[in-house]
Amino acid sequence: xxxxxxxxxxxxxxxxxxxxxxRADMKNKPxxxxxxxxxxxxxxxxxxxxxxxxLVKQELDDTTAYFAxxxxxxxxxxxxxxxxxxxxxxxxxxxxxxxxxxxxxxxxNTSGSHKLNSAIAQAYYAKKQGLKGxxxxxxxxxxxxxxxxxxxxxxxxxxxxxxxxxxxQKPFRREVMRTYGASVTPSPSMETAVGRxxxxxxxxxxxxxxxxxxxxxxxxxxxxxxxxxxxxxxNQVLLHQSVIGLETKAALDKYGIKPDIIIGCAGGGxxxxxxxxxxxxxxxxxxxxxxxxxxxxxxxxxxxxxxYAYDFCDTGMVCPLAKMYTLGSGFIPSxxxxxxxxxxxxxxxxxxxxxxxxMEATSVEQTxxxxxxxxxxxxxGILPAPESSHAIRVAIDxxxxxxxxxxxxxxxxxxxxxxxxDMVAYEKFxxxxxxxxxxxxxxxxxxFAKLPKVE
Amino acid sequence: xxxxxxxxxxxxxxxxxxxxxxRADMKNKPxxxxxxxxxxxxxxxxxxxxxxxxLVKQELDDTTAYFAxxxxxxxxxxxxxxxxxxxxxxxxxxxxxxxxxxxxxxxxNTSGSHKLNSAIAQAYYAKKQGLKGxxxxxxxxxxxxxxxxxxxxxxxxxxxxxxxxxxxQKPFRREVMRTYGASVTPSPSMETAVGRxxxxxxxxxxxxxxxxxxxxxxxxxxxxxxxxxxxxxxNQVLLHQSVIGLETKAALDKYGIKPDIIIGCAGGGxxxxxxxxxxxxxxxxxxxxxxxxxxxxxxxxxxxxxxYAYDFCDTGMVCPLAKMYTLGSGFIPSxxxxxxxxxxxxxxxxxxxxxxxxMEATSVEQTxxxxxxxxxxxxxGILPAPESSHAIRVAIDxxxxxxxxxxxxxxxxxxxxxxxxDMVAYEKFxxxxxxxxxxxxxxxxxxFAKLPKVE
Numbered sequence: 001x002x003x004x005x006x007x008x009x010x011x012x013x014x015x016x017x018x019x020x021x022x023r024a025d026m027k028n029k030p031x032x033x034x035x036x037x038x039x040x041x042x043x044x045x046x047x048x049x050x051x052x053x054x055l056v057k058q059e060l061d062d063t064t065a066y067f068a069x070x071x072x073x074x075x076x077x078x079x080x081x082x083x084x085x086x087x088x089x090x091x092x093x094x095x096x097x098x099x100x101x102x103x104x105x106x107x108x109n110t111s112g113s114h115k116l117n118s119a120i121a122q123a124y125y126a127k128k129q130g131l132k133g134x135x136x137x138x139x140x141x142x143x144x145x146x147x148x149x150x151x152x153x154x155x156x157x158x159x160x161x162x163x164x165x166x167x168x169q170k171p172f173r174r175e176v177m178r179t180y181g182a183s184v185t186p187s188p189s190m191e192t193a194v195g196r197x198x199x200x201x202x203x204x205x206x207x208x209x210x211x212x213x214x215x216x217x218x219x220x221x222x223x224x225x226x227x228x229x230x231x232x233x234x235n236q237v238l239l240h241q242s243v244i245g246l247e248t249k250a251a252l253d254k255y256g257i258k259p260d261i262i263i264g265c266a267g268g269g270x271x272x273x274x275x276x277x278x279x280x281x282x283x284x285x286x287x288x289x290x291x292x293x294x295x296x297x298x299x300x301x302x303x304x305x306x307x308y309a310y311d312f313c314d315t316g317m318v319c320p321l322a323k324m325y326t327l328g329s330g331f332i333p334s335x336x337x338x339x340x341x342x343x344x345x346x347x348x349x350x351x352x353x354x355x356x357x358x359m360e361a362t363s364v365e366q367t368x369x370x371x372x373x374x375x376x377x378x379x380x381g382i383l384p385a386p387e388s389s390h391a392i393r394v395a396i397d398x399x400x401x402x403x404x405x406x407x408x409x410x411x412x413x414x415x416x417x418x419x420x421x422d423m424v425a426y427e428k429f430x431x432x433x434x435x436x437x438x439x440x441x442x443x444x445x446x447x448f449a450k451l452p453k454v455e
Numbered sequence: 456x457x458x459x460x461x462x463x464x465x466x467x468x469x470x471x472x473x474x475x476x477x478r479a480d481m482k483n484k485p486x487x488x489x490x491x492x493x494x495x496x497x498x499x500x501x502x503x504x505x506x507x508x509x510l511v512k513q514e515l516d517d518t519t520a521y522f523a524x525x526x527x528x529x530x531x532x533x534x535x536x537x538x539x540x541x542x543x544x545x546x547x548x549x550x551x552x553x554x555x556x557x558x559x560x561x562x563x564n565t566s567g568s569h570k571l572n573s574a575i576a577q578a579y580y581a582k583k584q585g586l587k588g589x590x591x592x593x594x595x596x597x598x599x600x601x602x603x604x605x606x607x608x609x610x611x612x613x614x615x616x617x618x619x620x621x622x623x624q625k626p627f628r629r630e631v632m633r634t635y636g637a638s639v640t641p642s643p644s645m646e647t648a649v650g651r652x653x654x655x656x657x658x659x660x661x662x663x664x665x666x667x668x669x670x671x672x673x674x675x676x677x678x679x680x681x682x683x684x685x686x687x688x689x690n691q692v693l694l695h696q697s698v699i700g701l702e703t704k705a706a707l708d709k710y711g712i713k714p715d716i717i718i719g720c721a722g723g724g725x726x727x728x729x730x731x732x733x734x735x736x737x738x739x740x741x742x743x744x745x746x747x748x749x750x751x752x753x754x755x756x757x758x759x760x761x762x763y764a765y766d767f768c769d770t771g772m773v774c775p776l777a778k779m780y781t782l783g784s785g786f787i788p789s790x791x792x793x794x795x796x797x798x799x800x801x802x803x804x805x806x807x808x809x810x811x812x813x814m815e816a817t818s819v820e821q822t823x824x825x826x827x828x829x830x831x832x833x834x835x836g837i838l839p840a841p842e843s844s845h846a847i848r849v850a851i852d853x854x855x856x857x858x859x860x861x862x863x864x865x866x867x868x869x870x871x872x873x874x875x876x877d878m879v880a881y882e883k884f885x886x887x888x889x890x891x892x893x894x895x896x897x898x899x900x901x902x903f904a905k906l907p908k909v910e
Contacts, residue, residue, distance in 0.1 A: 005466075005467045005533070006467065006533040006534055007467070007533070007534075009464050011460075012460045012461065012462070075544075076836075078460070078461035078462070079461055079462075079541075079545065079835065079836045080836060086534075090534065090608075108563050109836055109837075110832065110836050110837050110838040110873070111836075112875075116836075149833075149836055152833040152834075153545075153833070153834065153836070171878070171882065172875075172878035172879075175878040175881045175882045175885065176838060176878065176881075178881075178882075178885050179829055179832055179833075179838065179881050179885070180832065180833055181833060374634055377565065377634055377635065378604075378607040378608070378634075378635055378636060379607075379608065380534065381531075381534045381535060381564055381565055381566075381571075381604055381608070382564075382565050383565040383631060383634060418565070418875075420567075420627075420875035420876070421875070423626070423627035423630040423631065424627075426630045426631075426633075426634050427626065427630045427633075430630065430633050430634070
């Protein structure tokens with residue numbers, strides 16, 4: 001058989017021409033978004049005040065299997081896609097495992113993560129609608145960076161509300177966004193009514209993702225020519241991110257490789273949902289079977305310890321209600337270093353798949369995650385983001401199980417991004433100062449008690 | 456004609472199997488290294504106490520045109536090579552130029568720069584010789600990062616002496632090196648005789664590259680099983696870096712493209728020497744003609760304002776003398792943000808080519824460099840290192856000349872790395888606090904006066 005190369009690159013001509021909408025093949029569709037006041041399904045016209053029109057269509061459409069990727073977006077994708085599918089020969093050798101490990105590397109663009117795949121799509125639709133700009137929030141900064149790049153490319157204004165503690169602790173992330181021409185405001189700010197209200201009530205607050213979302217939504221809905229965009233959780237985001245899975249599948253098919261296990265880190269679900277999409281489609285249609293593993297931090301375990309219920313997407317409770325595995329919109333995760341995974345809920349689509357037993361989930365502690373990250377970096381030559389390293393941890397664990405059993409399983413995981421802006425976390429790990437934190441059952445029960453009552 | 460893709464990737468099978476030694480085709484060979492005491496050419500046995508044996512051979516051989524790349528090194532290269540040659544369609548459109556712009560992108564590995572190409576080779580030869588480890592110095596940190604990765608791969612110890620001011624200002628670079636298992640010591644340190652001497656004389660000093668070199672050399676030559684390695688300037692480094700040029704040429708040849716102008720940033724010459732090697736070979740053999748442009752910072756203009764003379768490679772004056780364009784080993788460049796270009800001299804090979812009129816050189820000021828960097832980032836989606844951005848500046852300038860004249864020139868430049876660890880510099884630029892600095896003629900004359908007298 002032909003030797004598998006270290007990196008399987010597709011030709012530009014093999015890049016997907018359509019995104020795949022996993023919902024079209026789901027028997028049990030994800031539950032609809034509800035109006036927080038009436039508890040009725042959100043209508044397109046209600047959503048259109050917040051999101052771009054085309055994105056509202058994508059958000060609500062659970063029957064169309066494929067959406068053509070507009071040529072302008074494909075042109076941008078060509079700058080960094082197709083992304084490589086890497087055979088982790090060096091890691092396999094280090095582990096002395098018979099398992100075959102592959103990872104889809106999405107960190108080889110300046111935004112440093114897969115977030116760009118959806119950012120460019122959302123910016124494109126905003127531009128096409130004739131908007132002046134978009135607003136968003138960012139915590140760890142990956143999404144804000146990606147959106148800034150995308151807006152810069154299309155000449156759109158980009159207003160980023162960055163959680164104040166991140167704004168202060170991650171000045172470099174902020175500067176990357178400024179390099180791409182975005183305005184970055186520490187949240188809560190005095191620019192919005194909700195920001196002023198929060199600052200009056202909690203003068204010393206360092207902010208939260210929920211507050212930043214509320215500010216971004218307020219500015220989008222009250223400023224002529226602006227809409228709000230979001231980097232995860234939503235169906236539209238999973239749709240755009242399906243490009244990851246489609247490329248992965250095309251690359252594997254090229255060499256006749258059928259994976260046994262597909263692993264992805266999961267915060268809001270943007271990467272995992274995209275990576276598994278075409279494989280899960282096959283499983284739903286009964287054409288093939290795979291094990292899917294969602295990996296989340298033990299400090300923010302929405303799938304493994306959350307409730308499957310309707311909840312607010314933001315702590316300000318101004319956004320629609322989504323049915324999802326949630327820890328409660330008031331849950332404050334501990335200061336885990338995987339900032340991109342610190343979200344209280346999980347994508348409705350992934351939640352439904354998990355509820356239906358089509359996907360597994362596991363949680364890992366951050367010290368073990370950084371051990372895996374360092375081991376990986378030393379042999380594979382890529383410094384992984386803390387988020388991505390959750391998937392590495394479980395991929396290594398599965399490969400070590402194969403070593404015990406002698407099974408030659410094929411493991412594929414998503415390497416969503418690089419850790420260049422996370423060296424403070426690596427430093428803590430090196431200095432033995434990293435702390436693991438797991439919420440108690442009492443904490444979770446207290447948070448669940450505040451879930452909205454939806455009939 | 457076939458449309459040129461955004462990225463031209465070679466197949467793994469098309470990756471160069473040999474490095475090309477440009478010196479073999481030079482009529483006027485670069486001048487030999489001299490023993491600083493006797494002023495006689497350095498003998499292999501003298502160099503063998505400092506460098507690995509195979510590397511000494513490569514350093515001194517100016518007649519063998521090709522050196523086979525050992526399979527172990529090719530295996531490592533496969534993790535991140537062949538690197539892409541990118542057609543800068545978006546930049547061309549932004550500039551509205553008829554010029555065709557290509558860049559060879561060497562930043563898509565965790566070390567973040569081309570330095571890894573030579574680091575892995577040097578680590579390999581150290582391992583092959585049965586050494587325990589290597590020592591080196593680093594300023595900006597790119598070389599130290601690359602070497603740490605390479606040593607980690609081969610299980611070698613790696614001792615990095617990092618200029619103290621960088622050690623303190625760039626803690627994240629330090630942590631990347633630690634992630635790869637290197638020990639990083641701020642220089643000057645109390646670990647070496649030369650460090651203690653300097654600290655006694657200048658208690659508050661924040662160090663210099665010259666001092667760090669002296670410490671690294673002292674440790675290498677006084678510790679059983681260790682040798683010293685260097686990331687630029689030397690012939691061996693240019694040899695390894697020829698992989699950049701060979702791949703670039705192979706990719707261009709695949710589409711029948713003949714460049715008119717080839718542009719590279721130049722500090723010690725590692726990137727430029729590697730990028731131009733096979734093209735310059737053709738020029739030397741009379742097979743083709745190209746314009747080559749070396750771009751250096753106006754604050755450290757060795758080619759454009761230096762003297763072509765024998766000089767010390769380090770400020771401690773313990774290393775051999777090299778004939779090169781130099782600003783004097785005592786020259787202290789201003790705190791330019793392109794740390795990788797702050798070296799007082801230029802590779803002997805490039806110096807000879809420049810002296811023979813085979814290559815042009817130009818210098819640019821850093822504010823103009825960051826303007827180009829930002830313009831590039833916004834359309835091409837890569838955040839460039841300050842060093843690399845010197846080449847971008849001149850590539851843009853040449854493309855704008857084409858716009859005036861209507862000429863459809865083909866411009867190729869080397870994009871050596873990413874700027875993730877240079878956000879302090881970007882911040883200064885955004886805040887309008889960046890200062891340009893050009894040494895006065897008097898400063899340079901004073902420095903030239905201290906050049907060693909070599910007959």
